[in-house]
Amino acid sequence: xxxxxxxxxxxxxxxxxxxxxxxxxxxxxxxxxxxxxxxxxxxxxxxxxxxxxxxxxxxxxxxxxxxxxxxxxxxxxxxxxxxxxxxxxxxxxxxxxxxxxxxxxxxxxxxxxxxxxxxxxxxxxxxxxxxxxxxxxxxxxxxxxxxxxxxxxxxxxxxxxxxxxxxxxxxxxxxxxxxxxxxxxxxxxxxxxxxxxxxxxxxxxxxxxxxxxxxxxxxxxxxxxxxxxxxxxxxxxxxxxxxxxxxxxxxxxxxxxxxxxxxxxxxxxxxxxxxxxxxxxxxxxxxxxxxxxxxxxxxxxxxxxxxxxxxxxxxxxxxxxxxxxxxxxxxxxxxxxxxxxxxxxxxxxxxxxxxxxxxxxxxxxxxx
Amino acid sequence: xxxxxxxxxxxxxxxxxxxxxxxxxxxxxxxxxxxxxxxxxxxxxxxxxxxxxxxxxxxxxxxxxxxxxxxxxxxxxxxxxxxxxxxxxxxxxxxxxxxxxxxxxxxxxxxxxxxxxxxxxxxxxxxxxxxxxxxxxxxxxxxxxxxxxxxxxxxxxxxxxxxxxxxxxxxxxxxxxxxxxxxxxxxxxxxxxxxxxxxxxxxxxxxxxxxxxxxxxxxxxxxxxxxxxxxxxxxxxxxxxxxxxxxxxxxxxxxxxxxxxxxxxxxxxxxxxxxxxxxxxxxxxxxxxxxxxxxxxxxxxxxxxxxxxxxxxxxxxxxxxxxxxxxxxxxxxxxxxxxxxxxxxxxxxxxxxxxxxxxxxxxxxxxxxxxxxxxxxxxxxxxxxxxxxxxxxxxxxxxxxxxxxxxxxxxxxxxxxxxxxxxxxxxxxxxxxxxxxxxxxxxxxxxxxxxxxxxxxxxxxxxxxxxxxxxxxxxxxxxxxxxxxxxxxxxxxxxxxxxxxx
Numbered sequence: 001x002x003x004x005x006x007x008x009x010x011x012x013x014x015x016x017x018x019x020x021x022x023x024x025x026x027x028x029x030x031x032x033x034x035x036x037x038x039x040x041x042x043x044x045x046x047x048x049x050x051x052x053x054x055x056x057x058x059x060x061x062x063x064x065x066x067x068x069x070x071x072x073x074x075x076x077x078x079x080x081x082x083x084x085x086x087x088x089x090x091x092x093x094x095x096x097x098x099x100x101x102x103x104x105x106x107x108x109x110x111x112x113x114x115x116x117x118x119x120x121x122x123x124x125x126x127x128x129x130x131x132x133x134x135x136x137x138x139x140x141x142x143x144x145x146x147x148x149x150x151x152x153x154x155x156x157x158x159x160x161x162x163x164x165x166x167x168x169x170x171x172x173x174x175x176x177x178x179x180x181x182x183x184x185x186x187x188x189x190x191x192x193x194x195x196x197x198x199x200x201x202x203x204x205x206x207x208x209x210x211x212x213x214x215x216x217x218x219x220x221x222x223x224x225x226x227x228x229x230x231x232x233x234x235x236x237x238x239x240x241x242x243x244x245x246x247x248x249x250x251x252x253x254x255x256x257x258x259x260x261x262x263x264x265x266x267x268x269x270x271x272x273x274x275x276x277x278x279x280x281x282x283x284x285x286x287x288x289x290x291x292x293x294x295x296x297x298x299x300x301x302x303x304x305x306x307x308x309x310x311x312x313x314x315x316x317x318x319x320x321x322x323x324x325x326x327x328x329x330x331x332x333x334x335x336x337x338x339x340x341x342x343x344x345x346x347x348x349x350x351x352x353x354x355x356x357x358x359x360x361x362x363x364x365x366x367x368x
Numbered sequence: 369x370x371x372x373x374x375x376x377x378x379x380x381x382x383x384x385x386x387x388x389x390x391x392x393x394x395x396x397x398x399x400x401x402x403x404x405x406x407x408x409x410x411x412x413x414x415x416x417x418x419x420x421x422x423x424x425x426x427x428x429x430x431x432x433x434x435x436x437x438x439x440x441x442x443x444x445x446x447x448x449x450x451x452x453x454x455x456x457x458x459x460x461x462x463x464x465x466x467x468x469x470x471x472x473x474x475x476x477x478x479x480x481x482x483x484x485x486x487x488x489x490x491x492x493x494x495x496x497x498x499x500x501x502x503x504x505x506x507x508x509x510x511x512x513x514x515x516x517x518x519x520x521x522x523x524x525x526x527x528x529x530x531x532x533x534x535x536x537x538x539x540x541x542x543x544x545x546x547x548x549x550x551x552x553x554x555x556x557x558x559x560x561x562x563x564x565x566x567x568x569x570x571x572x573x574x575x576x577x578x579x580x581x582x583x584x585x586x587x588x589x590x591x592x593x594x595x596x597x598x599x600x601x602x603x604x605x606x607x608x609x610x611x612x613x614x615x616x617x618x619x620x621x622x623x624x625x626x627x628x629x630x631x632x633x634x635x636x637x638x639x640x641x642x643x644x645x646x647x648x649x650x651x652x653x654x655x656x657x658x659x660x661x662x663x664x665x666x667x668x669x670x671x672x673x674x675x676x677x678x679x680x681x682x683x684x685x686x687x688x689x690x691x692x693x694x695x696x697x698x699x700x701x702x703x704x705x706x707x708x709x710x711x712x713x714x715x716x717x718x719x720x721x722x723x724x725x726x727x728x729x730x731x732x733x734x735x736x737x738x739x740x741x742x743x744x745x746x747x748x749x750x751x752x753x754x755x756x757x758x759x760x761x762x763x764x765x766x767x768x769x770x771x772x773x774x775x776x777x778x779x780x781x782x783x784x785x786x787x788x789x790x791x792x793x794x795x796x797x798x799x800x801x802x803x804x805x806x807x808x809x810x811x812x813x814x815x816x817x818x819x820x821x822x823x824x825x826x827x828x829x830x831x832x833x834x835x836x837x838x839x840x841x842x843x844x845x846x847x848x849x850x851x852x853x854x855x856x857x858x859x860x861x862x863x864x865x866x867x868x869x870x
Binding site: 011012014015114118119122127130131134137138141142145146147148149151152153271272275276279280282283286 | 689690692693694695696801802803804805806807808810811812814815818819826828831832833834
């Protein structure tokens, strides 16, 4: 029963923007300064982040334009009306597979980093298992509840990140940022490819726009949703370079977490602040991972309509676990992440764009 | 007048008064507290039978207002006595009573009798006169035990539903205040009043509350607990989704926000629906104090809730897994104080927490004067001795004490209890996975909470879904002039509650 019209499982524009930011902020930001610093010189990487952000905003706009053309309809529904049912099935299945992989990757990363910063002996398999168990619990609730979880967690996560950034500024040296503009433009582009990976997640607007009260506002929501991480990434990157220098950043595994290590709290109550920072960061990674699995589930069930949700969950969760556990070394995990990101870029870049073009060409009118 | 549910097994009133009295006596199996007074009035010896249950009725009222006029030698009109209109005439012209009505059904009259009314049968009348005469011993209005505040009214609800409804009526003199009576309980047949303010309350919410109340079907609702658990959206959740309170000012405040109160007979704990997470951090005193004091106190309460839930778990996690996170000096002093303690931190913490819960439980059971002693013996002596004996560390005693104090700082008892339970769950998670376990437990609890609803209102309102307007009464309590609107989340019919300032 729904006596209150805001309880009708719809989300507003603000919630959509928060959701997208929350999904984009995942494990990417923890490694992002390193992968950029490895390619660029000095502090020039901010150009790459800006380029990547612009690309992300562009594709987010395309995806949200497409989604807002078909208000109240799920991805599979509008995809099948644009490009016939069989193709829609293929695309949706591809997305489902991609999101399962993405959820698995996030899980594996969180397990790896937890192992490094929080545990000495507990095996990665166990760490990942509990994470996935809680994830299974979260996706078994309603979708709208999952979205509300993002709204609850994002302020806490943003707070802790800004806290780290503010309190590490005392080690910040402007000299580390100099000289400016020494990187070749080719490298800047190359680095922006790396940072585009960290912006993956805006494509969720395709799958959640049907829940929006005013779907016409999806584009503005997704732009704001990308802008928040963009600003944060720039800050994190600049401060990381300012604190560690370019070479230093390029050589730490998780520069953002290391940044938290440098935080000196007045009153000296906490040491090793990075453990606390990372612990809280788990919240946003959890959101990213569980939303991925939720979308994977939704995609799968829109094709296989007769599968009940508990059955689908108990089918998907072990798959996520095994995919996450397959890579053996850190190198393999990174490689897995890289391949996943390539697939992701193809899916979130090419698919919505071509769907939008085809729908324009075939003159398909949504009902909005 | 009391409300009575219509009975399916109606039995018409017999024209012979003594026959009716006979029926009542047989139905109740002639109990000792049943008073049947037969009066012969009139020349023909027409009979009137007065029945009541001793102890439930106000004796002086029955004697002075009912029996005296009937038995006085003042002439009753002979013609009327024998006529079927006798009772109507009695009610209208003779008896100086406020609450009296006529019943056609004998079983209905028996229900009234068992609820403390006095029933009068007379020859030649096929009706019974039911006189409201409840007068059992009641507790006087006292200060609420569980929700004491410093500044504010001191009256609390009692077990008497009439007293309770009057406490609300006294505060809201609006003619739109509605009190709808329902009789509930197969055998208890007690009254439940649904109170709301017409013109404020969301009609859909009211409809839903009424629908759920109509499904109530049980022998007796013990206190208001069964009603609460029956009506709640998620009876299996540890979190309460209905507020219960002893304070009339809290109820009236809620009514004016567009909520609905359920006043249950026989208990001082009344229910307010819907409830969200934030309502359990609000105390009526928040509105009697200045806004910045309230804001500080609110922040303090959220902090208290956090400490009460997480502190022992954090202790376990930091000590067992992440000693590195503590500053070295503190880590050394901690380690020093734990020297000689034979148990790991988990066992130590569980031991002390269980002791604390035991003390608390024992403190309730014991007679008041001894309860104090137990507090001293338990808290001071056992704590001191346990440390001296080297079973627990002094730090642990501090942790447990802080946890106990903070859990009492929460204004809602039902909510504080759930946090107490969750504390143990989180301690176990911390014992197995350290900080990682705590954060996952926290996430899991949040997942649970976002899935909760209270009568259609998401439990996390106004945070998610976000109603920035309602944040004026969340962590921060806005100055009174700023709170000119009723909570947006209640979607009230009329939302202005005071003149808006320019």
